[in-house]
Amino acid sequence: xxxxxxxxxxxxxxxxxxxxxxxxxxxxxxxxxxxxxxxxxxxxxxxxxxxxxxxxxxxxxxxxxxxxxxxxxxxxxxxxxxxxxxxxxxxxxxxxxxxxxxxxxxxxxxxxxxxxxxxxxxxxxxxxxxxxxxxxxxxxxxxxxxxxxxxxxxxxxxxxxxxxxxxxxxxxxxxxxxxxxxxxxxxxxxxxxxxxxxxxxxxxxxxxxxxxxxxxxxxxxxxxxxxxxxxxxxxxxxxxxxxxxxxxxxxxxxxxxxxxxxxxxxxxxxxxxxxxxxxxxxxxxxxxxxxxxxxxxxxxxxxxxxxxxxxxxxxxxxxxxxxxxxxxxxxxxxxxxxxxxxxxxxxxxxxxxxxxxxxxxxxxxxxxxxxxxxxxxxxxxxxxxxxxxxxxxxxxxxxxxxxxxxxxxxxxxxxxxxxxxxxxxxxxxxxxxxxxxxxxxxxxxxxxxxxxxxxxxx
Amino acid sequence: xxxxxxxxxxxxxxxxxxxxxxxxxxxxxxxxxxxxxxxxxxxxxxxxxxxxxxxxxxxxxxxxxxxxxxxxxxxxxxxxxxxxxxxxxxxxxxxxxxxxxxxxxxxxxxxxxxxxxxxxxxxxxxxxxxxxxxxxxxxxxxxxxxxxxxxxxxxxxxxxxxxxxxxxxxxxxxxxxxxxxxxxxxxxxxxxxxxxxxxxxxxxxxxxxxxxxxxxxxxxxxxxxxxxxxxxxxxxxxxxxxxxxxxxxxxxxxxxxxxxxxxxxxxxxxxxxxxxxxxxxxxxxxxxxxxxxxxxxxxxxxxxxxxxxxxxxxxxxxxxxxxxxxxxxxxxxxxxxxxxxxxxxxxxxxxxxxxxxxxxxxxxxxxxxxxxxxxxxxxxxxxxxxxxxxxxxxxxxxxxxxxxxxxxxxxxxxxxxxxxxxxxxxxxxxxxxxxxxxxxxxxxxxxxxxxxxxxxxxxxxxxxxxxxxxxxxxxxxxxxxxxxxxxxxxxxxxxxxxxxxxxxxxxxxxxxxxxxxxxxxxxxxxxxxxxxxxxxx
Numbered sequence: 001x002x003x004x005x006x007x008x009x010x011x012x013x014x015x016x017x018x019x020x021x022x023x024x025x026x027x028x029x030x031x032x033x034x035x036x037x038x039x040x041x042x043x044x045x046x047x048x049x050x051x052x053x054x055x056x057x058x059x060x061x062x063x064x065x066x067x068x069x070x071x072x073x074x075x076x077x078x079x080x081x082x083x084x085x086x087x088x089x090x091x092x093x094x095x096x097x098x099x100x101x102x103x104x105x106x107x108x109x110x111x112x113x114x115x116x117x118x119x120x121x122x123x124x125x126x127x128x129x130x131x132x133x134x135x136x137x138x139x140x141x142x143x144x145x146x147x148x149x150x151x152x153x154x155x156x157x158x159x160x161x162x163x164x165x166x167x168x169x170x171x172x173x174x175x176x177x178x179x180x181x182x183x184x185x186x187x188x189x190x191x192x193x194x195x196x197x198x199x200x201x202x203x204x205x206x207x208x209x210x211x212x213x214x215x216x217x218x219x220x221x222x223x224x225x226x227x228x229x230x231x232x233x234x235x236x237x238x239x240x241x242x243x244x245x246x247x248x249x250x251x252x253x254x255x256x257x258x259x260x261x262x263x264x265x266x267x268x269x270x271x272x273x274x275x276x277x278x279x280x281x282x283x284x285x286x287x288x289x290x291x292x293x294x295x296x297x298x299x300x301x302x303x304x305x306x307x308x309x310x311x312x313x314x315x316x317x318x319x320x321x322x323x324x325x326x327x328x329x330x331x332x333x334x335x336x337x338x339x340x341x342x343x344x345x346x347x348x349x350x351x352x353x354x355x356x357x358x359x360x361x362x363x364x365x366x367x368x369x370x371x372x373x374x375x376x377x378x379x380x381x382x383x384x385x386x387x388x389x390x391x392x393x394x395x396x397x398x399x400x401x402x403x404x405x406x407x408x409x410x411x412x413x414x415x416x417x418x419x420x421x422x423x424x425x426x427x428x429x430x431x432x433x434x435x436x437x438x439x440x441x442x443x444x445x446x447x448x449x450x451x452x453x454x455x456x457x458x
Numbered sequence: 459x460x461x462x463x464x465x466x467x468x469x470x471x472x473x474x475x476x477x478x479x480x481x482x483x484x485x486x487x488x489x490x491x492x493x494x495x496x497x498x499x500x501x502x503x504x505x506x507x508x509x510x511x512x513x514x515x516x517x518x519x520x521x522x523x524x525x526x527x528x529x530x531x532x533x534x535x536x537x538x539x540x541x542x543x544x545x546x547x548x549x550x551x552x553x554x555x556x557x558x559x560x561x562x563x564x565x566x567x568x569x570x571x572x573x574x575x576x577x578x579x580x581x582x583x584x585x586x587x588x589x590x591x592x593x594x595x596x597x598x599x600x601x602x603x604x605x606x607x608x609x610x611x612x613x614x615x616x617x618x619x620x621x622x623x624x625x626x627x628x629x630x631x632x633x634x635x636x637x638x639x640x641x642x643x644x645x646x647x648x649x650x651x652x653x654x655x656x657x658x659x660x661x662x663x664x665x666x667x668x669x670x671x672x673x674x675x676x677x678x679x680x681x682x683x684x685x686x687x688x689x690x691x692x693x694x695x696x697x698x699x700x701x702x703x704x705x706x707x708x709x710x711x712x713x714x715x716x717x718x719x720x721x722x723x724x725x726x727x728x729x730x731x732x733x734x735x736x737x738x739x740x741x742x743x744x745x746x747x748x749x750x751x752x753x754x755x756x757x758x759x760x761x762x763x764x765x766x767x768x769x770x771x772x773x774x775x776x777x778x779x780x781x782x783x784x785x786x787x788x789x790x791x792x793x794x795x796x797x798x799x800x801x802x803x804x805x806x807x808x809x810x811x812x813x814x815x816x817x818x819x820x821x822x823x824x825x826x827x828x829x830x831x832x833x834x835x836x837x838x839x840x841x842x843x844x845x846x847x848x849x850x851x852x853x854x855x856x857x858x859x860x861x862x863x864x865x866x867x868x869x870x871x872x873x874x875x876x877x878x879x880x881x882x883x884x885x886x887x888x889x890x891x892x893x894x895x896x897x898x899x900x901x902x903x904x905x906x907x908x909x910x911x912x913x914x915x916x917x918x919x920x921x922x923x924x925x926x927x928x929x930x931x932x933x934x935x936x937x938x939x940x941x942x943x944x945x946x947x948x949x950x951x952x953x954x955x956x957x958x959x960x961x962x963x964x965x966x967x968x969x970x971x972x973x974x975x976x977x978x979x980x981x982x983x984x985x986x987x988x989x990x991x992x993x994x995x
Contacts, residue, residue, distance in 0.1 A: 017709050033728075036728065036731050094585055245604050246604070335585040335588060
């Protein structure tokens, strides 16, 4: 009986006008998205390769003296990933890399900012977030009320079909109807991407895709349930439609933007770039001031005062770096906190879950930054090793006048290679948001269930 | 026999009745109340947030202005002269923020650079771009489009389903009149909804103290209101068209909702991300070319430096910013002065020339970008929603065009400013050296002593006793430096766009909306004339 009802539901949906219209929109959406993404990805790759060429040429031109390494600052961008196709996590709107020196790092200038600060970054997540939720609602807003208005609901229920069985049929049928174009579109876009020369068949990509698939189903299921809920509670199909659409606008469009203004609150605010630079400079100067009155530089390189000078110089640069780090931490924490506030909406839950599953977004930047710090340590180790080989060097780190001035092999300098997160990490990260989504589903489902049990079918 | 055109008065009355009935039906309906309530709540929230933001920006502007004024009274030499120009935030950015809160707040003019972007600004957190917020126009587009869709989708087919359509038409009501009646009833409903929304936004503004909205604010708001009405009317007509094309109201609903999804969300998303990518690439290439030009400039500068090469006593002074700092002190050896007297004019002239070259280069790329923008706007013109948003942004003058006109005026000002520097002979030794050349005998001996230390290279010069002594004397002399008299310097006045200029910018958008309306109306008319009013059995 269940299978029969499900089949009826599916056939009814599949031949309906709404299904064909939305399937057309969905498929064209997937195609346009794939084309746009292929272009964006190509641009990001070009950027990354260009900066790495700059890096190696900078290294080569400073290889005449080891001491040149101290002042050298390299721009390293986050590696463009194919998983950004699944979820970009707003990487187009964030700083894209760091300027890294041996003594510290700063945020790199944005690449190719058209001056408006915002590069919208379309991805599969935004397609699912907008189109599929809408489709789910259009499909289910009258699922129950229409049957009632037609009178078939009474007929079915009088046929000794259990209420919850009917409900589950409607629910599963709705998910399947939304899910089938989703799967087709997904496969289509993967084929299109591979035609455009973007490899999509790697293991990490496939796991991200799998996680994304599960999360999308959860997300769509929420909207199917929402449609069913209003279809039961709103009285008539017309009212149910109004409520569904308004709810959709709230959940998908308004609420995910609700956290933004909170950034202006005192506890999240940060000083301007200029003020931060000034504060850093003050921190450095304070360290120098502590040693005021001491003779910092004597004639000989081995003199105690020269050692002191080198040490204070190093400590001052570290103090400056600490100020920058403090504010960068604070900025990122503010954004993460506000993202948590946005999570009142399932749409945000979904967005953050997919970006965690793909390892993109602000977490990507945080991971990148941790790896950059490790890389700095490698760089310092390399520098010290090279310096120790030079017998003439006074080894006063990191005073440019009192370290080795011999040439070094620029090819031997360690290179930065970004590591993507392990599978387990990604599953764990996305599970946290995913469980939020699941909770929404459970709440919605129990509401639908309870209200349907009490539903007057006449 | 009455003439075919002249309707009996009873029918005229009937049309009024249709409008009235339609209007009453709408205004008491659940959809109207729900949509209007939601829209009002959103408008109130967005107005509060955006007004707060505007007030902070305005405060920054006034503070910045005072700071810039203050700085100008303390300029010791022309090398320290930087004219900070603050862009006044527009009050209309409360309703239509456009790009205002995203771009910076000021630009710095010097003869070395013609600014093409704003610095500073409210957003200090580089990650904050992740969040966006809604404004009045997005509420109109997001919520009231739904209302218009809901009002229209069952216009004809709904009446048919309930059987009233054949009843009305059999009452000798011409179809055209019935259509107009339906349309006007819906339009009045939408107008009331929009008025309530705009009013609640405007009332919120009254609660903010110290809010100077300026002349023409409410005229612009009124115009934006009319634009939104024009836009909503096109959606309404599209809904009526679909409703007279389909047999069942449910079918027209599905089509109109698909239209909403595509026109409001998907098309702008796709078109914007496609064009942003190409303009981002242009910016990137432009910056690379600018960098190449800057490298050429520094090569030319070092060439000047090597060509002059007099014997300089203070060899440690490179041609950097700190050089001018050092020159501010009175105690400089004559040959150093001579060197800078010939070096500064050449370098600064060169920088001025390159400022113009870099600007022209950027202007070229800006032209390409403007072309891309134009193409984007025409493609987006297919969607009435984008047309409306653009028209509203152009009337509010908070978008890219406003920024462009600011910078073109700034460029004119730059030319005035450079001419002023020329008249004052500012790019000579005066650029960095505010003294006559005579030194007192004690000063002379100090300078000679320091010269000796530097030339003989007895250890680092900066730890020598003579250097400290010179430093002390210079500190004393610095107090005597009189600030430059800059009272006759040209002042930048930003000329805001007048009504006529704004009118010309938004006219195409409004015309497109108008054509949309006309087209949908005619199509709806033809479709309805051929419509079968009998309900299916």
